[in-house]
Amino acid sequence: MMRVFVDSFYFFAILNPSDAAHASAVEFSKHNSASLVTTAAVLTEVADGLARSAHRGALRRIIASFRANESHEIVAMNDALFERAVELDDARRDKQWSLTDCISFVVMNDQGLREALTGDHHYEQAGFKALLRS
Numbered sequence: 001m002m003r004v005f006v007d008s009f010y011f012f013a014i015l016n017p018s019d020a021a022h023a024s025a026v027e028f029s030k031h032n033s034a035s036l037v038t039t040a041a042v043l044t045e046v047a048d049g050l051a052r053s054a055h056r057g058a059l060r061r062i063i064a065s066f067r068a069n070e071s072h073e074i075v076a077m078n079d080a081l082f083e084r085a086v087e088l089d090d091a092r093r094d095k096q097w098s099l100t101d102c103i104s105f106v107v108m109n110d111q112g113l114r115e116a117l118t119g120d121h122h123y124e125q126a127g128f129k130a131l132l133r134s
Helices: 008-015 020-029 040-050 058-067 078-091 098-113 121-125
Strands: 002-008 035-039 072-076 116-118
Touching: 002 098, 002 121, 008 020, 008 035, 035 040, 035 098, 040 058, 040 072, 040 098, 058 121, 078 098, 098 121
Parallel strands: 002 035, 002 116, 035 072
Antiparallel strands: none
């Protein structure tokens, strides 16, 4: 089964009909048969982004949806993952990657994932395919 990483970019695109990537994100959702992987860090980023939004309650639905599907995974944060992400961040000072991006890249490499539901060009800089990049 195909496995795809899910970045906060995708969640924000799904929730916002005015987002330039909304149609692509919805289209993926309609035809998706892939197993989805995200991290607690990405979900924290989504929660932060929704804190002052009418969509604040969407976080609970996103988490419930992931947990309801046995093929989907939310990778928990731990000290080792955090330290590896900090090391990657330090090693790539030439990039403007967020620490959440670095956590995502470490997880993607660990799990052999090559594609991400994102339009963030940082994923491409890190060697991954950004499925929502126009």
